[in-house]
Amino acid sequence: MSFLRLAARSVARPQVASAPRVVLPRAAAALPQSRGRVLQYAAYSAAAGLSKSDITARVLDVLKGFEKVDPSKLTETSRFSEDLGLDSLDAVEVVMAVEEEFAIEIPDEEADEIKTVQQAIEYIAKTPEAH
Amino acid sequence: MSAPAAFSSAHRRYVQSLYRRYLNNELDWVMNRDIWRGRAIAIRAEFERNRNVHDPRELAAIFTKAEADLAARQHPDPYRPTSAPDGTKWERNIPPPVEPIVDHEAEGHH
Numbered sequence: 001m002s003f004l005r006l007a008a009r010s011v012a013r014p015q016v017a018s019a020p021r022v023v024l025p026r027a028a029a030a031l032p033q034s035r036g037r038v039l040q041y042a043a044y045s046a047a048a049g050l051s052k053s054d055i056t057a058r059v060l061d062v063l064k065g066f067e068k069v070d071p072s073k074l075t076e077t078s079r080f081s082e083d084l085g086l087d088s089l090d091a092v093e094v095v096m097a098v099e100e101e102f103a104i105e106i107p108d109e110e111a112d113e114i115k116t117v118q119q120a121i122e123y124i125a126k127t128p129e130a131h
Numbered sequence: 132m133s134a135p136a137a138f139s140s141a142h143r144r145y146v147q148s149l150y151r152r153y154l155n156n157e158l159d160w161v162m163n164r165d166i167w168r169g170r171a172i173a174i175r176a177e178f179e180r181n182r183n184v185h186d187p188r189e190l191a192a193i194f195t196k197a198e199a200d201l202a203a204r205q206h207p208d209p210y211r212p213t214s215a216p217d218g219t220k221w222e223r224n225i226p227p228p229v230e231p232i233v234d235h236e237a238e239g240h241h
Contacts, residue, residue: 088143088146088147089146089147089150089175089178091147092147092150092151092154093154093171093175095151096151096154096155100164104212105212105215108148108151111151112144112147112148129212129214
């Protein structure tokens with residue numbers, strides 16, 4: 001019994017001990033590098049992390065989720081009321097869905113100004129908190 | 132009978148704002164969007180019921196009633212976005228000034 005246990009321990013130990021030795025330095029080495037890179041970007045005031053194409057795709061996905069929106073008519077340049085046939089209350093719902101998607105809060109006056117897909121994309125692009 | 136005149140843009144904005152306030156208030160009470168969606172549909176139905184009201188007096192009465200209703204169900208501690216003024220992250224970790232620090236008092240000419 002004890003011999004078996006000993007043997008099992010001697011087999012198991014090196015694995016347990018060596019695994020973190022391999023993993024930890026890697027994680028530790030990766031962290032400061034990426035953090036330094038992020039800081040560098042922040043200090044030189046690069047644009048926010050979201051690319052324009054990402055924003056466009058996500059805004060269009062949000063709109064596709066609406067029952068009233070015809071996906072075939074949906075483009076980057078479509079206007080909510082004229083092209084997509086949404087009324088003013090639907091526009092409010094679209095803006096709230098975009099808020100949810102990007103985890104931001106759009107003030108009342110600025111939300112009123114968003115009447116096209118393009119305007120929504122531009123608003124997200126100039127909002128640093130959006131992610 | 133002639134078609135009623137279209138609503139003014141001021142009216143549309145007000146109704147939009149009212150609708151948004153209603154929806155955001157419900158979001159303060161329930162975070163879960165699945166539950167919130169049901170409530171949002173109820174609110175939308177309430178708005179749709181008065182869609183064809185054009186008489187200004189009737190509209191004024193409806194708005195007064197709606198505002199009172201909204202005030203009655205207002206959340207006491209509404210959600211604030213973290214980085215908005217009043218939020219928990221407002222003005223936290225402000226970047227330090229980039230210009231060189233000059234000690235004007237030590238320079239002596241003031």
